[in-house]
Amino acid sequence: MEKILDQLSREMGKAFEAAGYEAELGRVTLSNRPDLCEYQCNGAMAGAKRYKKAPLMIAKDVAEKLADSQVFQEAEAVAPGFLNLKISGSFLLNMVRSMIEEPKFGLEMPKKPKKIIIDYGGANVAKALHVGHLRPAIIGESIKRICRYGGNECIGDVHLGDWGMPIGLVITEIQERQPGLVYFDENYQGEYPKESPVTIAQLGEIYPYASERSKSDPEYKARAMEATHKFQKGVRGYRALWRHIMDVSIPDLKHNYDSINVEFDLWKGESDVNDLIPEMVDYMKAGGYAHISEGALVVDVKEDTDTKEIPPCMILKSDGAVLYNTTDLATIMERMRLYAPDEMIYITDKRQELYFEQVFRCARKTKLVKPDTVLRFLGHGTINGTDGKPFKTRDGGVMHLERLVQETKDEMFKKIREGKSREGREVSEKEAWEIAEVVAVSALKYGDLSNQASKDYIFDMDKFTSSEGDTGPYILYTVVRIKSILNKYREQGGSLEGLALLEAESDAEKALEMVLVQFHAMIQGAIAEIAPHKVCAFVYDLANAFNRFYHETKILSEENQAKKQSWLALLMLVRDVMETCTDLLGFEVPEKM
16 A cells, blocks of 8 residues: 555645646645644745745645545645645545555555564673663564564574673683683593583673673783683683583573563574684685784775774784674675675664774675675664663662563552552452563563664653553553453444444544554654654554544444444554554553553
8 A cells, every 4th residue: 555645745746737837846744733734735835936936826726726636625725835734534534444454554565575684682691681682682673573564584683792702701710610620621532511510690690700800800811811712712621611601591591582572583693603704814815805904904994085083994803813893794794695685784782883884894895795785783872770870770780681671570560459450350469460471571662662772761660661651551551442342342242343444523533544544654664764663653643542532432332333333443453553563562462451
Protein backbone atom coordinates (compact mmCIF):
# COMPACT_ATOMS: atom_id res chain seq x y z
CA MET A 1 0.00 0.00 0.00
CA GLU A 2 1.29 3.44 -0.91
CA LYS A 3 1.95 5.74 2.06
CA ILE A 4 -0.94 8.08 2.80
CA LEU A 5 1.13 11.24 2.30
CA ASP A 6 2.21 10.00 -1.11
CA GLN A 7 -1.41 9.36 -2.07
CA LEU A 8 -2.51 12.78 -0.82
CA SER A 9 0.42 14.49 -2.56
CA ARG A 10 -0.39 12.77 -5.84
CA GLU A 11 -4.03 13.95 -5.64
CA MET A 12 -2.88 17.46 -4.75
CA GLY A 13 -0.32 17.40 -7.60
CA LYS A 14 -3.12 16.65 -10.06
CA ALA A 15 -5.05 19.68 -8.78
CA PHE A 16 -2.01 21.95 -9.17
CA GLU A 17 -1.53 20.64 -12.69
CA ALA A 18 -5.21 21.13 -13.54
CA ALA A 19 -4.93 24.72 -12.31
CA GLY A 20 -1.94 25.33 -14.61
CA TYR A 21 0.90 24.88 -12.15
CA GLU A 22 3.58 22.23 -11.70
CA ALA A 23 2.48 19.02 -9.97
CA GLU A 24 5.61 18.95 -7.79
CA LEU A 25 4.18 21.87 -5.78
CA GLY A 26 1.49 19.56 -4.42
CA ARG A 27 3.45 18.02 -1.56
CA VAL A 28 1.15 17.42 1.41
CA THR A 29 2.29 17.24 5.03
CA LEU A 30 0.62 16.63 8.36
CA SER A 31 -0.85 19.83 9.71
CA ASN A 32 1.17 21.78 12.25
CA ARG A 33 -2.15 23.30 13.36
CA PRO A 34 -4.40 20.26 13.99
CA ASP A 35 -6.98 22.61 15.51
CA LEU A 36 -7.49 24.08 12.00
CA CYS A 37 -7.00 21.13 9.65
CA GLU A 38 -5.72 17.57 9.33
CA TYR A 39 -3.18 18.10 6.53
CA GLN A 40 -1.70 21.07 4.73
CA CYS A 41 0.01 22.02 1.50
CA ASN A 42 2.37 25.00 1.21
CA GLY A 43 3.05 24.63 -2.51
CA ALA A 44 1.36 27.91 -3.41
CA MET A 45 3.91 29.76 -1.29
CA ALA A 46 6.76 28.06 -3.14
CA GLY A 47 5.16 28.73 -6.52
CA ALA A 48 4.50 32.44 -6.02
CA LYS A 49 7.91 33.63 -7.20
CA ARG A 50 8.03 31.11 -10.02
CA TYR A 51 4.65 32.18 -11.44
CA LYS A 52 4.85 35.85 -10.34
CA LYS A 53 1.47 35.51 -8.69
CA ALA A 54 0.16 36.03 -5.16
CA PRO A 55 0.30 32.71 -3.25
CA LEU A 56 -3.27 33.10 -2.03
CA MET A 57 -4.48 33.36 -5.65
CA ILE A 58 -2.61 30.17 -6.54
CA ALA A 59 -4.05 28.39 -3.49
CA LYS A 60 -7.58 29.46 -4.46
CA ASP A 61 -7.06 28.21 -8.02
CA VAL A 62 -5.99 24.82 -6.69
CA ALA A 63 -8.78 24.63 -4.09
CA GLU A 64 -11.36 25.10 -6.87
CA LYS A 65 -10.00 22.03 -8.68
CA LEU A 66 -10.47 19.97 -5.49
CA ALA A 67 -14.17 20.80 -5.11
CA ASP A 68 -15.23 17.34 -6.34
CA SER A 69 -12.25 15.39 -4.92
CA GLN A 70 -12.94 11.90 -3.60
CA VAL A 71 -9.84 12.21 -1.41
CA PHE A 72 -10.26 15.60 0.25
CA GLN A 73 -13.43 16.46 2.12
CA GLU A 74 -12.30 20.08 2.45
CA ALA A 75 -9.60 22.15 0.76
CA GLU A 76 -9.53 25.73 2.00
CA ALA A 77 -7.19 28.45 0.76
CA VAL A 78 -6.16 30.74 3.62
CA ALA A 79 -3.83 33.73 3.85
CA PRO A 80 -1.08 34.15 3.01
CA GLY A 81 -1.38 31.10 0.71
CA PHE A 82 -1.78 27.87 2.66
CA LEU A 83 -4.10 25.06 1.68
CA ASN A 84 -5.80 23.63 4.78
CA LEU A 85 -7.03 20.09 4.13
CA LYS A 86 -9.35 17.50 5.61
CA ILE A 87 -9.51 14.04 4.06
CA SER A 88 -12.78 12.35 3.24
CA GLY A 89 -14.17 9.59 5.42
CA SER A 90 -14.61 7.26 2.46
CA PHE A 91 -10.96 7.63 1.42
CA LEU A 92 -9.84 6.95 4.98
CA LEU A 93 -12.19 3.96 5.22
CA ASN A 94 -10.65 2.37 2.13
CA MET A 95 -7.14 2.78 3.53
CA VAL A 96 -8.07 1.24 6.89
CA ARG A 97 -9.89 -1.64 5.18
CA SER A 98 -6.78 -2.32 3.13
CA MET A 99 -4.75 -2.47 6.33
CA ILE A 100 -7.13 -5.11 7.67
CA GLU A 101 -7.07 -7.17 4.50
CA GLU A 102 -3.44 -7.03 3.36
CA PRO A 103 -0.35 -8.77 4.82
CA LYS A 104 1.67 -6.56 7.17
CA PHE A 105 -1.17 -4.03 7.00
CA GLY A 106 -0.29 -3.25 3.38
CA LEU A 107 3.35 -2.34 4.01
CA GLU A 108 5.21 -2.29 0.69
CA MET A 109 8.13 -4.71 0.51
CA PRO A 110 11.41 -3.57 -1.08
CA LYS A 111 12.03 -4.56 -4.70
CA LYS A 112 15.62 -5.44 -3.73
CA PRO A 113 15.77 -6.60 -0.10
CA LYS A 114 19.07 -5.91 1.63
CA LYS A 115 21.24 -8.30 3.60
CA ILE A 116 22.20 -6.49 6.78
CA ILE A 117 24.59 -7.55 9.54
CA ILE A 118 23.95 -5.81 12.85
CA ASP A 119 26.80 -5.81 15.38
CA TYR A 120 25.11 -4.95 18.65
CA GLY A 121 26.33 -6.99 21.60
CA GLY A 122 29.95 -6.31 22.28
CA ALA A 123 29.99 -8.14 25.61
CA ASN A 124 33.32 -9.23 27.04
CA VAL A 125 33.55 -12.80 28.28
CA ALA A 126 34.68 -13.32 31.89
CA LYS A 127 32.83 -10.11 32.81
CA ALA A 128 29.26 -9.73 34.02
CA LEU A 129 26.95 -7.70 31.80
CA HIS A 130 26.37 -4.29 33.35
CA VAL A 131 23.97 -1.43 32.73
CA GLY A 132 26.20 -0.12 29.94
CA HIS A 133 25.38 -3.22 27.89
CA LEU A 134 21.65 -2.49 28.01
CA ARG A 135 21.49 0.14 25.28
CA PRO A 136 23.41 -1.57 22.46
CA ALA A 137 21.58 -4.84 23.16
CA ILE A 138 18.02 -3.53 23.08
CA ILE A 139 18.60 -0.89 20.38
CA GLY A 140 20.27 -3.47 18.16
CA GLU A 141 17.57 -6.07 18.78
CA SER A 142 14.86 -3.59 17.86
CA ILE A 143 16.66 -2.41 14.71
CA LYS A 144 17.10 -6.05 13.65
CA ARG A 145 13.37 -6.72 14.11
CA ILE A 146 12.31 -3.52 12.35
CA CYS A 147 14.56 -4.14 9.33
CA ARG A 148 13.37 -7.75 9.08
CA TYR A 149 9.76 -6.66 9.24
CA GLY A 150 10.49 -4.29 6.37
CA GLY A 151 11.47 -7.24 4.17
CA ASN A 152 15.24 -7.33 4.64
CA GLU A 153 17.47 -10.23 5.67
CA CYS A 154 19.11 -9.35 8.98
CA ILE A 155 21.85 -11.17 10.85
CA GLY A 156 22.52 -10.18 14.44
CA ASP A 157 26.04 -10.79 15.77
CA VAL A 158 26.98 -10.47 19.46
CA HIS A 159 30.68 -9.97 18.49
CA LEU A 160 32.17 -11.05 21.81
CA GLY A 161 35.28 -9.52 23.28
CA ASP A 162 37.03 -12.84 23.90
CA TRP A 163 40.62 -12.30 22.75
CA GLY A 164 42.08 -9.35 24.57
CA MET A 165 43.54 -8.08 27.79
CA PRO A 166 40.49 -8.94 29.98
CA ILE A 167 41.22 -12.64 29.39
CA GLY A 168 44.87 -12.12 30.30
CA LEU A 169 43.88 -10.37 33.51
CA VAL A 170 41.57 -13.20 34.52
CA ILE A 171 44.17 -15.87 33.75
CA THR A 172 46.78 -13.96 35.76
CA GLU A 173 44.50 -13.67 38.78
CA ILE A 174 43.55 -17.36 38.58
CA GLN A 175 47.26 -18.19 38.62
CA GLU A 176 47.71 -15.86 41.58
CA ARG A 177 45.04 -17.69 43.55
CA GLN A 178 45.66 -21.24 42.31
CA PRO A 179 49.31 -21.39 41.22
CA GLY A 180 49.40 -25.18 41.34
CA LEU A 181 46.88 -25.64 38.51
CA VAL A 182 48.18 -27.84 35.74
CA TYR A 183 47.39 -25.15 33.12
CA PHE A 184 50.45 -23.17 34.20
CA ASP A 185 52.90 -26.08 33.80
CA GLU A 186 54.24 -25.52 30.29
CA ASN A 187 55.86 -28.99 30.30
CA TYR A 188 52.53 -30.73 30.91
CA GLN A 189 51.49 -32.94 27.96
CA GLY A 190 48.39 -34.71 29.31
CA GLU A 191 44.67 -33.99 29.02
CA TYR A 192 43.37 -30.96 30.86
CA PRO A 193 40.42 -31.23 33.28
CA LYS A 194 36.97 -31.01 31.70
CA GLU A 195 35.59 -28.95 34.56
CA SER A 196 36.43 -25.27 34.84
CA PRO A 197 38.54 -24.26 37.87
CA VAL A 198 36.34 -21.16 38.29
CA THR A 199 32.58 -20.58 38.41
CA ILE A 200 30.66 -17.69 36.88
CA ALA A 201 30.26 -16.19 40.36
CA GLN A 202 34.02 -16.29 40.87
CA LEU A 203 34.65 -14.76 37.45
CA GLY A 204 32.28 -11.94 38.37
CA GLU A 205 34.57 -11.09 41.27
CA ILE A 206 37.95 -11.93 39.67
CA TYR A 207 37.85 -9.59 36.69
CA PRO A 208 36.95 -6.35 38.56
CA TYR A 209 39.64 -7.11 41.13
CA ALA A 210 42.29 -7.90 38.50
CA SER A 211 41.38 -4.87 36.41
CA GLU A 212 41.64 -2.53 39.38
CA ARG A 213 44.92 -4.05 40.58
CA SER A 214 46.52 -3.71 37.14
CA LYS A 215 46.01 0.06 37.29
CA SER A 216 48.30 0.45 40.31
CA ASP A 217 50.61 -2.56 39.98
CA PRO A 218 52.86 -2.32 36.86
CA GLU A 219 54.41 -5.75 37.47
CA TYR A 220 50.97 -7.37 37.71
CA LYS A 221 49.87 -5.62 34.50
CA ALA A 222 53.00 -6.83 32.70
CA ARG A 223 52.21 -10.40 33.75
CA ALA A 224 48.65 -10.00 32.47
CA MET A 225 49.96 -8.75 29.12
CA GLU A 226 52.28 -11.75 28.95
CA ALA A 227 49.35 -14.09 29.75
CA THR A 228 47.33 -12.41 26.97
CA HIS A 229 50.20 -12.97 24.55
CA LYS A 230 50.53 -16.63 25.58
CA PHE A 231 46.91 -17.63 25.12
CA GLN A 232 46.68 -15.73 21.83
CA LYS A 233 49.80 -17.53 20.56
CA GLY A 234 48.31 -20.90 21.47
CA VAL A 235 50.19 -22.00 24.60
CA ARG A 236 48.25 -25.18 25.49
CA GLY A 237 47.46 -24.55 29.12
CA TYR A 238 46.51 -20.93 28.60
CA ARG A 239 44.34 -21.81 25.63
CA ALA A 240 42.61 -24.58 27.65
CA LEU A 241 41.93 -22.13 30.47
CA TRP A 242 40.58 -19.64 27.93
CA ARG A 243 38.12 -22.30 26.70
CA HIS A 244 36.95 -22.90 30.28
CA ILE A 245 36.35 -19.17 30.69
CA MET A 246 34.34 -19.16 27.45
CA ASP A 247 32.32 -22.23 28.46
CA VAL A 248 31.41 -20.66 31.80
CA SER A 249 30.76 -17.14 30.49
CA ILE A 250 28.67 -17.68 27.38
CA PRO A 251 25.73 -19.55 29.03
CA ASP A 252 25.55 -16.75 31.60
CA LEU A 253 25.60 -14.10 28.86
CA LYS A 254 22.82 -15.94 27.00
CA HIS A 255 20.76 -16.14 30.19
CA ASN A 256 21.09 -12.40 30.76
CA TYR A 257 20.28 -11.51 27.16
CA ASP A 258 17.29 -13.88 27.24
CA SER A 259 15.95 -12.04 30.28
CA ILE A 260 15.47 -8.92 28.13
CA ASN A 261 14.33 -10.76 24.96
CA VAL A 262 17.56 -10.19 23.05
CA GLU A 263 18.65 -12.89 20.61
CA PHE A 264 21.67 -13.22 18.34
CA ASP A 265 21.98 -15.25 15.16
CA LEU A 266 25.75 -15.40 15.52
CA TRP A 267 27.77 -15.88 18.69
CA LYS A 268 31.10 -15.03 17.09
CA GLY A 269 33.95 -13.25 18.78
CA GLU A 270 37.31 -11.69 18.10
CA SER A 271 38.87 -15.15 18.39
CA ASP A 272 36.99 -16.38 15.32
CA VAL A 273 39.11 -14.22 13.02
CA ASN A 274 42.46 -14.83 14.70
CA ASP A 275 43.62 -17.20 11.96
CA LEU A 276 42.55 -14.71 9.29
CA ILE A 277 44.71 -11.86 10.59
CA PRO A 278 48.05 -12.98 9.05
CA GLU A 279 46.40 -13.25 5.62
CA MET A 280 44.82 -9.81 6.01
CA VAL A 281 48.12 -8.26 7.10
CA ASP A 282 49.96 -9.79 4.12
CA TYR A 283 47.22 -8.52 1.80
CA MET A 284 47.49 -4.98 3.17
CA LYS A 285 51.27 -5.01 2.85
CA ALA A 286 51.26 -6.49 -0.66
CA GLY A 287 48.67 -3.98 -1.84
CA GLY A 288 50.74 -1.05 -0.62
CA TYR A 289 48.02 0.00 1.81
CA ALA A 290 49.98 -0.51 5.04
CA HIS A 291 53.38 0.80 6.05
CA ILE A 292 55.60 0.89 9.11
CA SER A 293 55.40 3.99 11.30
CA GLU A 294 57.43 4.14 14.52
CA GLY A 295 57.63 0.34 14.47
CA ALA A 296 53.87 -0.20 14.09
CA LEU A 297 52.01 -1.28 10.95
CA VAL A 298 49.46 1.40 10.00
CA VAL A 299 47.15 2.48 7.20
CA ASP A 300 46.77 6.21 6.59
CA VAL A 301 43.07 7.09 6.47
CA LYS A 302 43.09 10.89 6.48
CA GLU A 303 41.42 12.68 3.58
CA ASP A 304 42.03 16.08 2.00
CA THR A 305 38.59 17.30 3.05
CA ASP A 306 39.11 16.53 6.75
CA THR A 307 38.66 19.49 9.07
CA LYS A 308 39.95 17.58 12.10
CA GLU A 309 42.88 15.25 12.66
CA ILE A 310 42.15 11.61 11.78
CA PRO A 311 45.02 9.44 13.05
CA PRO A 312 46.28 6.45 11.03
CA CYS A 313 44.53 3.13 11.62
CA MET A 314 46.99 0.86 13.45
CA ILE A 315 46.94 -2.76 12.26
CA LEU A 316 49.78 -4.21 14.38
CA LYS A 317 51.62 -2.74 17.35
CA SER A 318 55.43 -2.47 17.25
CA ASP A 319 55.70 -5.82 19.10
CA GLY A 320 53.41 -7.49 16.55
CA ALA A 321 50.38 -7.58 18.88
CA VAL A 322 46.91 -7.14 17.39
CA LEU A 323 44.42 -4.46 18.42
CA TYR A 324 40.66 -4.00 18.31
CA ASN A 325 41.21 -2.34 14.90
CA THR A 326 42.85 -5.53 13.67
CA THR A 327 40.09 -7.89 14.78
CA ASP A 328 37.32 -5.53 13.64
CA LEU A 329 38.85 -5.28 10.16
CA ALA A 330 39.40 -9.05 9.99
CA THR A 331 35.76 -9.47 11.05
CA ILE A 332 34.67 -7.23 8.16
CA MET A 333 36.82 -9.35 5.84
CA GLU A 334 35.21 -12.56 7.14
CA ARG A 335 31.68 -11.16 6.94
CA MET A 336 32.18 -10.15 3.31
CA ARG A 337 33.39 -13.64 2.48
CA LEU A 338 30.75 -15.59 4.36
CA TYR A 339 27.68 -13.38 3.99
CA ALA A 340 28.38 -10.65 1.40
CA PRO A 341 26.16 -8.13 3.24
CA ASP A 342 24.87 -4.99 1.59
CA GLU A 343 25.12 -3.15 4.87
CA MET A 344 26.78 -3.47 8.27
CA ILE A 345 25.47 -1.54 11.25
CA TYR A 346 27.56 -1.14 14.41
CA ILE A 347 25.84 -0.11 17.63
CA THR A 348 28.01 1.01 20.50
CA ASP A 349 28.83 4.01 22.69
CA LYS A 350 28.87 7.27 20.71
CA ARG A 351 32.29 8.09 22.17
CA GLN A 352 33.70 5.47 19.77
CA GLU A 353 32.70 7.46 16.69
CA LEU A 354 36.27 8.42 15.76
CA TYR A 355 37.43 4.82 16.16
CA PHE A 356 34.77 3.52 13.78
CA GLU A 357 35.50 6.34 11.35
CA GLN A 358 39.08 5.05 11.19
CA VAL A 359 38.02 1.41 10.80
CA PHE A 360 35.44 2.17 8.10
CA ARG A 361 37.87 4.33 6.13
CA CYS A 362 40.52 1.63 6.40
CA ALA A 363 38.07 -1.04 5.19
CA ARG A 364 37.21 1.09 2.16
CA LYS A 365 40.76 2.16 1.34
CA THR A 366 42.02 -1.44 1.50
CA LYS A 367 39.01 -2.68 -0.48
CA LEU A 368 37.89 -5.13 2.20
CA VAL A 369 34.34 -4.08 1.25
CA LYS A 370 32.71 -3.41 -2.09
CA PRO A 371 32.31 0.24 -3.18
CA ASP A 372 28.54 0.07 -2.53
CA THR A 373 28.72 -1.74 0.83
CA VAL A 374 27.19 0.53 3.46
CA LEU A 375 29.02 0.81 6.81
CA ARG A 376 26.99 2.60 9.48
CA PHE A 377 27.83 3.54 13.03
CA LEU A 378 24.99 4.23 15.46
CA GLY A 379 26.49 5.73 18.59
CA HIS A 380 24.23 5.64 21.63
CA GLY A 381 24.21 7.91 24.63
CA THR A 382 24.64 6.91 28.26
CA ILE A 383 22.11 5.93 30.90
CA ASN A 384 22.24 8.40 33.77
CA GLY A 385 20.75 8.38 37.23
CA THR A 386 18.30 10.98 38.49
CA ASP A 387 21.35 13.00 39.59
CA GLY A 388 22.35 13.34 35.92
CA LYS A 389 25.51 11.25 36.39
CA PRO A 390 26.20 7.78 34.91
CA PHE A 391 23.82 5.24 36.47
CA LYS A 392 25.24 3.47 39.55
CA THR A 393 24.08 1.26 42.37
CA ARG A 394 23.08 2.90 45.66
CA ASP A 395 26.56 2.23 47.03
CA GLY A 396 28.19 3.84 43.99
CA GLY A 397 29.21 0.66 42.16
CA VAL A 398 28.55 -0.38 38.56
CA MET A 399 25.03 -1.77 38.23
CA HIS A 400 24.98 -5.30 36.85
CA LEU A 401 22.34 -5.84 34.18
CA GLU A 402 20.93 -8.85 36.01
CA ARG A 403 20.38 -6.73 39.11
CA LEU A 404 18.76 -3.91 37.14
CA VAL A 405 16.32 -6.33 35.51
CA GLN A 406 15.46 -7.91 38.86
CA GLU A 407 14.93 -4.56 40.57
CA THR A 408 12.58 -3.52 37.76
CA LYS A 409 10.63 -6.77 38.15
CA ASP A 410 10.44 -6.22 41.91
CA GLU A 411 9.09 -2.70 41.39
CA MET A 412 6.49 -3.90 38.89
CA PHE A 413 5.42 -6.70 41.24
CA LYS A 414 5.03 -4.19 44.07
CA LYS A 415 2.88 -1.88 41.95
CA ILE A 416 0.71 -4.72 40.68
CA ARG A 417 0.12 -6.09 44.20
CA GLU A 418 -0.62 -2.64 45.62
CA GLY A 419 -3.25 -1.98 42.98
CA LYS A 420 -5.81 -4.10 41.27
CA SER A 421 -6.13 -5.39 37.76
CA ARG A 422 -7.81 -3.27 35.11
CA GLU A 423 -10.92 -5.37 35.64
CA GLY A 424 -10.91 -4.38 39.32
CA ARG A 425 -10.18 -7.90 40.59
CA GLU A 426 -7.54 -8.93 43.11
CA VAL A 427 -4.33 -10.31 41.62
CA SER A 428 -2.71 -13.34 43.28
CA GLU A 429 0.98 -13.33 44.13
CA LYS A 430 1.72 -15.96 41.48
CA GLU A 431 -0.17 -14.06 38.77
CA ALA A 432 1.43 -10.76 39.86
CA TRP A 433 4.90 -12.23 39.38
CA GLU A 434 3.96 -13.64 35.97
CA ILE A 435 2.68 -10.22 34.87
CA ALA A 436 5.66 -8.41 36.41
CA GLU A 437 8.11 -10.61 34.45
CA VAL A 438 6.59 -9.42 31.15
CA VAL A 439 5.77 -5.82 32.02
CA ALA A 440 9.19 -5.10 33.55
CA VAL A 441 10.85 -5.85 30.22
CA SER A 442 8.49 -3.39 28.52
CA ALA A 443 9.35 -0.77 31.15
CA LEU A 444 13.09 -1.17 30.58
CA LYS A 445 12.99 -1.39 26.81
CA TYR A 446 10.41 1.29 26.11
CA GLY A 447 12.05 3.62 28.64
CA ASP A 448 15.25 3.32 26.62
CA LEU A 449 13.95 3.06 23.05
CA SER A 450 11.55 5.99 23.34
CA ASN A 451 14.64 8.21 23.49
CA GLN A 452 16.63 8.96 20.37
CA ALA A 453 19.53 6.50 20.49
CA SER A 454 22.29 9.12 20.32
CA LYS A 455 20.99 11.03 23.34
CA ASP A 456 21.70 10.37 27.01
CA TYR A 457 18.68 9.73 29.17
CA ILE A 458 17.80 9.53 32.86
CA PHE A 459 16.77 6.14 34.23
CA ASP A 460 13.75 6.85 36.44
CA MET A 461 12.39 3.61 37.90
CA ASP A 462 9.17 5.17 39.15
CA LYS A 463 8.42 6.81 35.80
CA PHE A 464 9.40 3.82 33.64
CA THR A 465 7.20 1.41 35.62
CA SER A 466 4.20 3.73 35.71
CA SER A 467 1.03 2.65 33.91
CA GLU A 468 0.38 6.25 32.90
CA GLY A 469 2.20 8.49 30.46
CA ASP A 470 4.69 7.63 27.75
CA THR A 471 5.78 4.26 29.19
CA GLY A 472 5.90 0.60 28.27
CA PRO A 473 3.32 -0.43 30.90
CA TYR A 474 0.89 2.20 29.53
CA ILE A 475 1.21 0.72 26.05
CA LEU A 476 0.61 -2.79 27.41
CA TYR A 477 -2.37 -1.67 29.51
CA THR A 478 -3.92 -0.22 26.36
CA VAL A 479 -3.56 -3.47 24.41
CA VAL A 480 -4.86 -5.51 27.35
CA ARG A 481 -7.86 -3.18 27.56
CA ILE A 482 -8.65 -3.87 23.89
CA LYS A 483 -8.28 -7.63 24.45
CA SER A 484 -10.62 -7.42 27.43
CA ILE A 485 -13.34 -5.73 25.33
CA LEU A 486 -13.01 -8.32 22.58
CA ASN A 487 -13.10 -11.18 25.10
CA LYS A 488 -16.24 -9.80 26.74
CA TYR A 489 -17.93 -9.60 23.35
CA ARG A 490 -17.11 -13.25 22.73
CA GLU A 491 -18.32 -14.20 26.22
CA GLN A 492 -21.61 -12.51 25.37
CA GLY A 493 -21.96 -14.88 22.43
CA GLY A 494 -20.61 -12.60 19.71
CA SER A 495 -18.30 -13.66 16.89
CA LEU A 496 -15.30 -11.65 15.72
CA GLU A 497 -15.27 -13.26 12.29
CA GLY A 498 -16.20 -11.29 9.16
CA LEU A 499 -16.91 -7.95 10.85
CA ALA A 500 -17.50 -5.07 8.43
CA LEU A 501 -15.80 -1.73 9.01
CA LEU A 502 -17.97 1.34 8.40
CA GLU A 503 -17.02 4.96 7.77
CA ALA A 504 -15.96 6.83 10.92
CA GLU A 505 -18.72 8.90 12.54
CA SER A 506 -17.08 10.73 15.43
CA ASP A 507 -14.00 12.92 15.52
CA ALA A 508 -12.36 10.47 17.96
CA GLU A 509 -12.95 7.53 15.63
CA LYS A 510 -11.58 9.41 12.64
CA ALA A 511 -8.57 10.59 14.66
CA LEU A 512 -7.83 6.97 15.62
CA GLU A 513 -7.95 5.88 11.99
CA MET A 514 -5.73 8.77 10.95
CA VAL A 515 -3.03 7.57 13.35
CA LEU A 516 -3.37 4.00 12.07
CA VAL A 517 -2.71 4.96 8.45
CA GLN A 518 0.61 6.57 9.44
CA PHE A 519 1.96 3.08 10.14
CA HIS A 520 3.58 2.54 6.72
CA ALA A 521 5.47 5.83 6.69
CA MET A 522 6.59 5.25 10.28
CA ILE A 523 8.07 1.82 9.52
CA GLN A 524 9.87 3.04 6.41
CA GLY A 525 11.25 6.01 8.34
CA ALA A 526 12.40 3.81 11.22
CA ILE A 527 14.27 1.57 8.78
CA ALA A 528 15.85 4.40 6.80
CA GLU A 529 17.00 6.24 9.92
CA ILE A 530 17.61 3.10 12.07
CA ALA A 531 15.41 4.78 14.65
CA PRO A 532 13.33 2.62 17.07
CA HIS A 533 12.15 5.78 18.83
CA LYS A 534 9.88 6.39 15.82
CA VAL A 535 8.04 3.14 16.61
CA CYS A 536 7.66 4.26 20.22
CA ALA A 537 6.28 7.66 19.21
CA PHE A 538 3.80 6.05 16.83
CA VAL A 539 2.51 3.39 19.24
CA TYR A 540 2.15 6.01 21.99
CA ASP A 541 0.09 8.24 19.68
CA LEU A 542 -1.99 5.22 18.73
CA ALA A 543 -2.57 4.30 22.38
CA ASN A 544 -3.65 7.86 23.16
CA ALA A 545 -5.98 7.99 20.16
CA PHE A 546 -7.54 4.67 21.11
CA ASN A 547 -8.04 5.67 24.75
CA ARG A 548 -9.74 8.89 23.68
CA PHE A 549 -12.04 6.87 21.40
CA TYR A 550 -12.68 4.32 24.17
CA HIS A 551 -13.67 6.96 26.73
CA GLU A 552 -16.02 8.68 24.26
CA THR A 553 -17.65 5.53 22.87
CA LYS A 554 -19.90 2.97 24.57
CA ILE A 555 -18.76 0.04 22.46
CA LEU A 556 -20.35 -3.09 23.94
CA SER A 557 -23.59 -1.36 24.98
CA GLU A 558 -24.21 0.03 21.48
CA GLU A 559 -27.58 -1.28 20.23
CA ASN A 560 -26.87 -0.77 16.53
CA GLN A 561 -25.17 -4.07 15.69
CA ALA A 562 -23.56 -2.87 12.47
CA LYS A 563 -22.01 0.07 14.27
CA LYS A 564 -20.85 -2.10 17.18
CA GLN A 565 -19.28 -4.65 14.86
CA SER A 566 -17.55 -1.91 12.91
CA TRP A 567 -15.98 -0.62 16.12
CA LEU A 568 -14.89 -4.14 17.08
CA ALA A 569 -13.25 -4.57 13.65
CA LEU A 570 -11.40 -1.32 14.27
CA LEU A 571 -10.34 -2.52 17.73
CA MET A 572 -8.90 -5.72 16.31
CA LEU A 573 -6.82 -3.72 13.85
CA VAL A 574 -5.55 -1.42 16.61
CA ARG A 575 -4.68 -4.45 18.73
CA ASP A 576 -2.80 -6.13 15.88
CA VAL A 577 -0.87 -2.98 14.95
CA MET A 578 0.06 -2.28 18.57
CA GLU A 579 1.20 -5.86 19.14
CA THR A 580 3.29 -5.65 15.99
CA CYS A 581 4.92 -2.51 17.35
CA THR A 582 5.63 -4.04 20.77
CA ASP A 583 7.21 -7.03 19.02
CA LEU A 584 9.39 -4.68 16.95
CA LEU A 585 10.46 -3.03 20.19
CA GLY A 586 11.28 -6.44 21.67
CA PHE A 587 8.66 -7.05 24.34
CA GLU A 588 5.44 -9.03 24.67
CA VAL A 589 1.89 -8.24 25.72
CA PRO A 590 0.40 -10.25 28.61
CA GLU A 591 -3.14 -11.54 28.37
CA LYS A 592 -4.12 -9.82 31.61
CA MET A 593 -2.84 -6.99 33.77
